[in-house]
Amino acid sequence: MLTYANFHLTYILPVICVLALIVHPFINRSEIFKIGFISGIAVLYTTPWDNYIIMRGAWTFPADQLIAVIGYVPVEEYIFFVLQTVIVSLWHLLCARWSTPCLHFNHDKRSYQLIRWIPIAVLTAVMVTGYWISVPGTGTFYLGCIMWWIAPVYIFIWYGAGNYIVTKLTSSAVSVLVPTVYLCWIDQIALKANIWHINVGTSLNLFVAEDLPFEEALFFLLTSICVVLGLSCYDKARGMCETYSHEFPHRFGINLTYLNQMCRAFIKPEYAMSSVVTDDIKTSIEILREASKSFNAASFLFQSGIRLDLIILYAFCRVTDNIIDDETDVLRKKCKLNVIEKFVNELFADRKSDYDVKTVPYTAKVDWAYYQSELTGEEMASFRAVSRIAFYLPRKPFYELIAGYQWDIEGRLVRNEEDLLLYSSYVAGSVGTLCVYVMLYRCDNDVYDVFGEDDYVIEKARQMGRVLQLVNIARDIITDSETLGRCYVPTEYMDDEEQEIHILCNEKKPRSLGNKKLKKYSTRMIHLANKLQSDSVGAIRCLPRETRGSVLAATEIYRGLTSAIQSSQTYPTRASITKLERIFIGIYSLYVKSIQYVV
Ligand SMILES: CC(C)=CCC/C(C)=C/CC/C(C)=C/CC/C(C)=C/COP(=O)(O)OP(=O)(O)O
Incomplete structure (x- = not known):
């Protein structure tokens, strides 16, 4: 016989397990806190209401099949409040995590106010109507109770996050509808099995489907919407904190300071915040999207703040x-x-050493008027964006980047593998170091453990940066030569240094070296990259747990280019892998390959 407890075991818990398995690479402390927080509110808010309507006879339960009853409500029902919240939350995480929160901020005050207040006026009317029609013992009792109970929550959430939610309608709708349909289906099963029973005297007796009363479908729809609204309101507040770190300076923590900050971020309308900040971020996103398919794809694997x-x-x-x-x-x-260089000097003017970082945001003194006359709009946007996050980054990697550019300007030749690694350190090892700082600062640990240059994890992150740069160089021999007249292939690899450098850097006719030679050079660099990769990948274990799978997947997606080069009969120009291959490598790294670094 299907009891209420068996119902959970059969229809709810397996779904939660499957969803948890799917979303586990994306779960972090903040997500767990969010789900716990919303489940807690769901229990607190629903308990008095559920007790009231059961007391008034809207639902009944066969008493002999229950574990226990607290007040008027079975224990299994209290558990259901939490389980439904967890199902919807996990599903919502899967649907809604793919876009960056600030892309959904509305900075236009007029439309913001309309979007905020019109639905609130309608919801107020719904609440009042619900109150009037919820007369005990009448056919509109259950419907009216649902209306006056749910509307205040919607009003509260809509006030702070309505504008955010309307821009995420598709993902929100999918987040709501799929669990609603599933819950309605299992509700029919529960009703048929008499696990709970709807009182015909206090309901409309309308049926949406066979054995599915209108109020039941409405209940699951509205409660799922309620959970999604609650989750979105948390996401909006967190997005505000991540986007406007200077106004909301506290890092995630389960403490009153952070909760207070989240409340402020929730209440604060986006139109009261600078739209330049979000515009600068949009420009950065556009730059990434146009420049690199691999890194663009990989960026989605990280949680929003890190991304x-x-x-x-x-x-x-x-x-x-x-x-x-x-x-x-x-x-x-x-x-x-x-x-x-002037910009980097200004950005880090007050640092005491190469790896000195701040934990509290501050505004560096930057001579913006000067850059306005030197840079394009896109460049200015990127400089401004980096100036806002520079407080927690060390200055050394930025100077290394500059040393890499200097190398290119001087047209310095890469004589041997030592040079190759030094150049790669400058332009990509530096990025690896910065990535570690971002992951440490933006992950949801309470403490911000700062590493220095000599730390094992920084050394290995630099090495991983070098690995990716070697892959990049191995892939780009043709384009580096044709478009920039540059050659990063170590001259010690070449049979006739002078002639080949002339062909690559002056004539810019790399194809005249022939496929065999081009492939030989790129294969040697790929072998070097593979050696360094196996020496550095283990350090992923030292990164925050929630970032390990994503880092592995990101680096593996880029390293996927090596198989495209090696599997080709000829030496391809700018080898690439397909979107499907990127997705496959991402999923395999995230769910299978990363296990050894996560457990
Ligand atoms: C191993 C540990 C502890 C940490 C890993 C730290 C990380 C993530 C290191 C990787 C750093 C990184 C992303 C370097 C950039 C390397 C690179 C080759 C960039 C090339 O960029 P584009 O030329 O724009 O890319 P496309 O080839 O897609 O055009």
């Missing part, structure tokens, strides 16, 4: 690289490099 700052950093590296590359004249290139 946001990695995107800002990537855009800064890309923009500064282009500033130099786009100039044809060496003197102009040097002037541009000076502009970048």
